[in-house]
Amino acid sequence: MIYDHILVRYGEITLKTRNRKMFINALRQNMKRALTGFSIELAAQWDRAYITLNGEDPDAVMDAIENVNGILSVSPVAKLEKSEEAMKDTAVHFAEEFTKGETFKIEVRRADKSYHLKTFDIQYMLGGYVLENVPDLKVDVKHPDHQIMVEVRTDGIYMYHEVRQCIGGLPIGTGGRALLMLSGGIDSPVAGLEVMKKGVEIEAVHFHSPPYTSPEATEKVKHLVDIMSKRTGADIKLHIVPFTELQTKIYDWIPDNMSMTTTRRIMLIIAERLAERIDGKAIVNGENLGQVASQTLTSMHAINAVTNFPVLRPLLTLEKNEIVEMARRYGTYETSVLPFEDCCTIFKPKSPKTRPLVEKVEKFESKVDFEPMIEKALEGIECYSVNEAEEKEAFSSLL
Amino acid sequence: MDNAATTRPYDDVLETYMNVNKMYYANTSSIHQAGREAAKLLEASRRQILDLMGLEGYDCIFTSGATESNNIAIQSVLRHKKPFGRTVLLSELEHPSVINVGEVMKDEGFNVRYIRTLPDGTVDMAHLGELLDDDVVFVTVMAVNNIVGTIQPIREMIGMLKAYPKVHFHVDATQAVGKMRMDYRGVDSLSISAHKFHGVKGIGALIAREAETLSAIAYGGGHERNIRSGTVNLPGAVSMARALRNSDETLDAAEKRVYAYNRKVKEAVSGLHAVQVQPGGVPHIMNLSFTGAKGEVVVNALGTHDIFVSTTSACASKLKKLNETLLAMGSDQPVIEGSIRISFSSQTEEAEVDRLITALYAVHTEIGDVLK
Numbered sequence: 001m002i003y004d005h006i007l008v009r010y011g012e013i014t015l016k017t018r019n020r021k022m023f024i025n026a027l028r029q030n031m032k033r034a035l036t037g038f039s040i041e042l043a044a045q046w047d048r049a050y051i052t053l054n055g056e057d058p059d060a061v062m063d064a065i066e067n068v069n070g071i072l073s074v075s076p077v078a079k080l081e082k083s084e085e086a087m088k089d090t091a092v093h094f095a096e097e098f099t100k101g102e103t104f105k106i107e108v109r110r111a112d113k114s115y116h117l118k119t120f121d122i123q124y125m126l127g128g129y130v131l132e133n134v135p136d137l138k139v140d141v142k143h144p145d146h147q148i149m150v151e152v153r154t155d156g157i158y159m160y161h162e163v164r165q166c167i168g169g170l171p172i173g174t175g176g177r178a179l180l181m182l183s184g185g186i187d188s189p190v191a192g193l194e195v196m197k198k199g200v201e202i203e204a205v206h207f208h209s210p211p212y213t214s215p216e217a218t219e220k221v222k223h224l225v226d227i228m229s230k231r232t233g234a235d236i237k238l239h240i241v242p243f244t245e246l247q248t249k250i251y252d253w254i255p256d257n258m259s260m261t262t263t264r265r266i267m268l269i270i271a272e273r274l275a276e277r278i279d280g281k282a283i284v285n286g287e288n289l290g291q292v293a294s295q296t297l298t299s300m301h302a303i304n305a306v307t308n309f310p311v312l313r314p315l316l317t318l319e320k321n322e323i324v325e326m327a328r329r330y331g332t333y334e335t336s337v338l339p340f341e342d343c344c345t346i347f348k349p350k351s352p353k354t355r356p357l358v359e360k361v362e363k364f365e366s367k368v369d370f371e372p373m374i375e376k377a378l379e380g381i382e383c384y385s386v387n388e389a390e391e392k393e394a395f396s397s398l399l
Numbered sequence: 400m401d402n403a404a405t406t407r408p409y410d411d412v413l414e415t416y417m418n419v420n421k422m423y424y425a426n427t428s429s430i431h432q433a434g435r436e437a438a439k440l441l442e443a444s445r446r447q448i449l450d451l452m453g454l455e456g457y458d459c460i461f462t463s464g465a466t467e468s469n470n471i472a473i474q475s476v477l478r479h480k481k482p483f484g485r486t487v488l489l490s491e492l493e494h495p496s497v498i499n500v501g502e503v504m505k506d507e508g509f510n511v512r513y514i515r516t517l518p519d520g521t522v523d524m525a526h527l528g529e530l531l532d533d534d535v536v537f538v539t540v541m542a543v544n545n546i547v548g549t550i551q552p553i554r555e556m557i558g559m560l561k562a563y564p565k566v567h568f569h570v571d572a573t574q575a576v577g578k579m580r581m582d583y584r585g586v587d588s589l590s591i592s593a594h595k596f597h598g599v600k601g602i603g604a605l606i607a608r609e610a611e612t613l614s615a616i617a618y619g620g621g622h623e624r625n626i627r628s629g630t631v632n633l634p635g636a637v638s639m640a641r642a643l644r645n646s647d648e649t650l651d652a653a654e655k656r657v658y659a660y661n662r663k664v665k666e667a668v669s670g671l672h673a674v675q676v677q678p679g680g681v682p683h684i685m686n687l688s689f690t691g692a693k694g695e696v697v698v699n700a701l702g703t704h705d706i707f708v709s710t711t712s713a714c715a716s717k718l719k720k721l722n723e724t725l726l727a728m729g730s731d732q733p734v735i736e737g738s739i740r741i742s743f744s745s746q747t748e749e750a751e752v753d754r755l756i757t758a759l760y761a762v763h764t765e766i767g768d769v770l771k
Contacts (some may be wrong), residue, residue, distance in 0.1 A: 037442075398418060399641055399642065
């Protein structure tokens with residue numbers, strides 16, 4: 001195999017100077033997690049990272065990290081001894097993959113200033129050699145179809161030509177922590193992944209109402225968390241809140257057309273307290289302005305009135321088809337559309353108010369003391385985490 | 400009563416050790432499925448250790464124990480830092496696996512200086528301040544002293560060293576980990592050893608803020624991030640993670656119990672003529688002196704009562720010289736010569752402590768003639 005390293009270029013991290021180390025550390029952790037099981041070595045430097053493949057398949061390694069936030073792009077790299085022959089062979093090897101009629105350019109970075117060949121010498125030598133040995137290619141230094149990169153470093157020469165664009169953004173864990181309200185639908189996983197792009201670490205909360213909601217519904221949410229974790233390299237924790245008691249109480253006491261608003265308000269109260277517990281600084285949800293009754297501006301106002309936490313709604317103004325498109329790209333769509341009822345759909349009133357007034361909702365709610373039930377729900381939270389789940393199962397008797 | 404020398408492994412730790420040997424004997428570097436499973440288990444162990452120590456983001460390199468960890472940390476970092484400075488600061492109280500490496504590094508052109516010790520056994524921070532200058536590249540101190548149990552002011556040292564960014568701060572945490580909670584964040588590297596917290600012998604770790612600052616001192620296949628070559632001791636590593644978890648879970652209760660033992664013994668000997676308790680720190684290690692007698696005599700005498708203690712660290716107890724820790728603390732020669740170390744563990748039972756006290760009284764009577 002020609003490739004023995006993967007070069008990882010950082011995204012927005014490179015805009016950081018004084019606290020860059022913190023960002024790099026976080027990125028290294030996330031990459032490591034995404035690369036669990038590969039016998040690679042990872043060296044995260046100031047401006048880029050190198051993965052030593054130790055015989056692992058470069059494509060499999062790139063696949064595993066291309067969705068780790070903070071990586072701008074990756075390239076499979078061949079490390080060569082410092083000889084002209086080795087460079088020539090590799091350049092031709094790369095160029096043979098190009099299509100006839102395409103253009104290329106030799107780009108040289110000479111970190112080792114003591115190397116006897118200067119930048120221009122190398123460009124001239126390799127460009128000429130490729131033109132001689134691979135037919136029907138042309139050199140174009142302004143807008144080439146391909147760039148053959150040559151980096152001369154003290155420990156060897158690194159060559160590559162393929163650049164795979166990655167997700168960019170900031171490493172997860174550098175932007176604080178937020179609690180994602182995860183229903184299991186199409187929107188909420190997308191909302192979570194969007195916020196994670198900016199380096200925010202996510203824990204998720206899901207409300208279930210057994211026996212009205214099925215175990216499959218909870219499994220589906222766990223599966224979504226698995227997908228999100230795998231994609232980002234982050235270990236996302238899922239908090240599952242038992243909601244049956246509150247749900248039935250609301251059903252009994254709150255007028256049908258207001259029950260949705262109260263349900264949402266109580267979920268938000270629980271979310272806020274949970275967020276405080278996990279040291280979260282915001283709540284994230286997949287609300288989309290006007291999509292359903294609970295997501296009109298008046299509804300949001302009435303629901304939001306129970307919390308002082310910032311509620312982030314990254315999908316607020318998107319079109320539904322845009323969200324679906326994102327969900328497909330993120331790989332959450334197929335799971336999201338599985339037909340298991342969550343607690344919102346089962347207790348859904350026939351005609352929920354699209355303009356609930358805070359005062360009215362509060363008046364009805366004041367007749368019931370929800371507080372003890374809220375506390376009980378919080379105490380009954382079960383926690384699930386992919387990495388832990390996988391490993392606990394396999395290694396629990398040992399560790 | 401010699402648990403600072405080593406401890407008895409937990410039963411379930413031994414089970415883990417055996418089961419990993421049976422079920423995951425594949426080489427963690429092998430590419431096949433079995434190898435990958437083994438590698439996963441190794442990573443899970445690594446993560447568990449870092450999690451339990453509150454050191455997320457650090458790297459954990461498995462070694463054969465703290466001696467190797469100390470050696471790798473000192474030798475590799477110093478060689479790497481040679482162009483930037485040549486002064487190394489060690490506390491006077493360090494274990495031979497630090498002191499003796501320091502001596503060797505002198506031959507490689509390093510200027511090894513010792514941080515003075517206060518009479519209570521802690522490092523003299525003022526003296527550290529005086530010693531720090533632009534040439535210092537490495538500072539090391541043990542978290543808990545192995546002879547008297549002093550807790551060193553690690554956090555204060557981290558604070559002071561902030562002004563010297565090129566200094567690598569290494570901590571030998573062998574006697575602390577699994578026995579007391581300590582915040583190690585900010586330390587550049589630290590050594591731990593499983594057999595000190597009821598794990599098996601032959602496994603330890605070097606935990607580092609950035610593994611890139613470390614390199615190999617023995618060369619081979621490039622395991623453990625090219626820092627510690629040699630087929631990884633997976634059963635050891637997993638069982639160490641298990642031992643650390645057990646210790647962590649029982650720590651609070653054990654600490655309370657051990658503290659009570661410590662008080663009980665101290666009170667019991669407080670009235671005895673010519674018996675002196677050295678200032679200490681952690682409850683699980685205490686140092687007593689029978690002034691006028693030789694420590695070795697006391698150890699042997701206690702041995703006849705089936706109580707096993709030591710004179711000093713097991714690693715140094717066969718050397719015919721005065722105990723360096725006590726010397727550094729400024730103790731008088733008879734105090735040093737007559738000193739014994741008693742060390743408890745989380746498994747020590749109250750009845751054993753009572754037997755110890757009875758034996759101490761008996762020995763005190765038996766050798767009473769020589770005591771001053």
